[in-house]
Each structure stands twice: as C-alpha cells, then as structure tokens.
Amino acid sequence: MLSIKKYAAIDIGSNAVRLLISNIIEEKGKPVRFRKNALVRVPIRLGADVFIKGKISKENTQRLLDTMLAFKLLMKTHKVEKYKACATSAMRESDNGKKVVDLVLEQAGISIDVIAGEEEAAIIAATDLNKFIDKSKNYLYVDVGGGSSEFSFIHKGKQEASKSFRIGTVRLLNDIVKKETWDELEQWIKTNVKKYEKIDVLGSGGNINKIFKISGKSMGKPLNYFYLTSYYRLLQSYSYEERITELSLNQDRADVIIPAMRIYLSAMKWSGSKYLYVPKIGLADGIIKSIYYETVSSNSQ
Structure with a gap:
C-alpha cells in the first residue's frame, strides 16, 4: 500500500x-x-x-x-x-x-x-541528521542565516548543547555585529569543545551549499579547512561585480557569501575542526x- x-x-x-x-x-x-x-x-x-x-x-x-x-x-x-x-x-x-x-x-x-x-534550532534539529553523521564522531552543527546563526554540539548522534547568536550575513554586511557577540560565541564554542576529543563541523545554509557545489565534491565528502580558507581569500580578491561576472555568483549571493564563510571558518578555528560536512538541510x-x-x-x- x-x-x-x-x-x-x-x-x-x-x-x-x-x-x-x-x-x-x-x-x-x-x-x-x-x-x-x-x-x-x-x-x-x-x-x-x-x-x-x-x-x-x-x-x-x-x-x-x-x-x-x-x-x-x-x-x-x-x-x-x-x-x-x-x-x-x-x-x-x-x-x-x-x-x-x-x-x-x-x-x-x-x-x-x-x-x-x-525554536529555530530545534526545528532544524528535527531533520534527518542521523543519515549524514557517524555516531562515533562529535560534531558542531552550524546553520548560518542572514540575521542569526544557530550552533549545536552533537555527541553520539544526540544534541548536547545548542544556542542561537545574533551573528548573520546581513548583519555582518552592514557592520552591526558587536565584538562582544563574537567573543561570546568564541567562548561558548571553546567551553563546550573541551568535553570532546575531536570535532567535525556540519554546515547548513544557502552559502555553504553553494560553496560545496562549486568544490565539485561528491555527497558525504567533507570540505577541509585549507580549501575553505583558500576560497575565502579568492572571494575577497574579487570585487562584488567580479564575483558576479567572473565567478558566476547570483547578485544576492555575491555579497553575503564572504561573511557566511567568516562564520563557518571561525567555528572551525575555535572548535579545532579540520573538516566541514555539508548535509544540505535547513529550516x-x-x-x-x-x-x-x-x-x-x-x-x-
């Protein structure tokens, strides 16, 4: 039936x-x-x-x-x-x-x-993350939005800690994220990461999906920190117009993709992660x- x-x-x-x-x-x-x-x-x-x-x-x-x-x-x-x-x-x-x-x-x-x-973080957590993760590993799940970003630590397939921060791509574009908010996020990640031996990052959001597509990686394969930092520098070397004409990014993606990468890279740096997986899920x-x-x-x- x-x-x-x-x-x-x-x-x-x-x-x-x-x-x-x-x-x-x-x-x-x-x-x-x-x-x-x-x-x-x-x-x-x-x-x-x-x-x-x-x-x-x-x-x-x-x-x-x-x-x-x-x-x-x-x-x-x-x-x-x-x-x-x-x-x-x-x-x-x-x-x-x-x-x-x-x-x-x-x-x-x-x-x-x-x-x-x-509640946004809880709804995102309702997705079938278990299909994308190895329960023997620890993860920091990072969902980057325009106004806020949600962060969750996952241990043995279960969410252990979760928090939303008012750090988003549109806020960063307009330079309205306070240093204190960045410091709070850094401290939260570093405090929680002490509980785990090794962390990989799971990234969701339109920008990381686009980066993953550009990378040519097959589903399930991670992006490494070196690739992401190299691509971040490449994006910064182009003007907004060149990102549209030379890198074929849509005009509404060509500006927010840089602050989005800053958030993902910061999360990787503070958690000591070398790899970022992109399960292509979201709210x-x-x-x-x-x-x-x-x-x-x-x-x-």
Missing part, C-alpha cells in the same frame, strides 16, 4: 524567503521517505531594513505580500495538504513585524509563526518533518 502526501514549508529569513514543497511517501513495511518536489527562493532581504532602520519598509512589505500570494497559488496548484510558515530573526526584531504578519494573513491567507532562535526541511511528526502546529491549504 502506497500513500503520497504533499506538505510545504515557508521559511521567511533575513536574507531570502523560501518555499519548499515535499512529497511524503508512506509504504507499508518501509520507513517514511521525504522527497523534495519544488523549491522557490526569493531574495527579499528583510534584514537590510530591520537591522538598520528597525522596521520592514513599505517596498519590502509589498514584495513579501506578493511572494506570499505567489506561494499560495503554487501550493494550490501542487495540491499541498498542509503547510507551515516560519519567520526568523528579521521579523522577530522588526517594530512592524506583527503588522506585516497580520497583513499577509488578511490578504494572502497565509498564517506566519514568528519563532525564537532556540525548511525541519519544518516539513515537524509537520509530519506533529511536533509543531500546521495549517491546511
């Missing part, structure tokens, strides 16, 4: 907004399978408004509303049964965040949950699995 359901996740981040539609395949006698069906990404960059001016601009409010209307239609045509929309750092900190959320519900019919950093994947296992509330489409 085969059953296929379609669920959707909407991730409203500080840099981009994403819609992930997944097939959930249930077959008698076999583990449930989650298969990506469609992924749409729109680089609205809400954080550029919020982290500088404290609120979402009229222009980006309209862009977000248009995007949500488009996502609503896409979910309808894909015959999505259930969905959940989560907004993270930018919406959390915006003075008019509630007003924008209410507007989207009123005009697009999409209910948005504004989640805390800890949207976690939302889909959380809907299925009913660990979060969801909405019917």
